[in-house]
Amino acid sequence: MVSKIYNCLDPQGREDGIKAAAEAARAGRTVVLPTDTVYGIGCDAFNNDAVASLLATKRRGPDMPVPVLVGSWDTIQGLVREFTDTARTLVEGFWPGGLSIVVPEAPSLPWNLGDTRGTVMLRMPLQPVAIELLREVGPMAVSSANISGKQPPTTAVGAKQQLGSAVAVYLDGGESSIGEPSTIIDISGPEPVILREGAISAERIGEVLNLPAEQLRRK
DSSP, rough: OOEEEEETHHHHHHHHHHHHHHHHTTTTEEEEESSSSSOOOEEEEHOOOOOOHHHHHHTOOTTSSEEEEEESSSSGGGSSSOOHHHHHHHHHHHHHSSSSEEEEEEETOOOSHHHHHHHHEEOOOSSSHHHHHHHHHSHHHEEEEEEETTTSSSSSHHHHHHHGGGGGEEEESSOOOHHHHHHHHEEESSSSSEEOOOOHHHHHHHHHHHHHHHHOOOO
C-alpha cells in the first residue's frame, strides 16, 4: 500500500487530504491525523476490524482500550450511558482541548475498543483539521501514532517514520501545539479520579469541579 502525506496547511492539500482520509476511514482503513496533543492513528470507531488493525499496527493488545475522539459537544450524548452534571461541567470547561474523560458507555453500542469494562474514553481535540475529519467521519477510535512503548510523535513525518505503509493517509497539520498526551480523568466511579496527568493540570480541573487537586489525584 502506498502512503501519502497531505499538507493540510495548504487549503487544497487540506481539502484533498480530508477527502482521502474520510474515504479511507469509511473503507475500514487507518489514517494518521494531527491533534493538539500529539499525532494520532485513527479509524471509524464502529468498525471493529479497523480497530483491531489499529491495535495491530501499534503492536498493542486489547488490554489498553482505544480512546474515541469526537467532533462536537453534542456527539458525546449518544455515546454515554448518562450525560451527568460532572461530564457536562468538564466538557464545557475543557473541550475542545487536552482532557480525556472516561465515562460509562451507552449500552449496546456496536463497537469493540478493547477491554473497556463498560466504559469509554472520550475527547474533543482543539485542532481544526482533526475536527473537520471527525465531523466528516463521525466518532473515531484514535490512539497516539506510535509503536507501543515508543515516543508519541508531534509531526506527521515522525508518525510515518514509525508506522510507514501500514497507514494509507497521513494528514500533516503542522507540529502539535501541546506536544504531550492529554490528561485522563475517570468519572465512571463514585468520585472523579485523574488516571494520567498530562496537558491539563489537576489544579485546573479541581478549580472547574470545585474539588481539591489532591482529592482528584487519589488512586
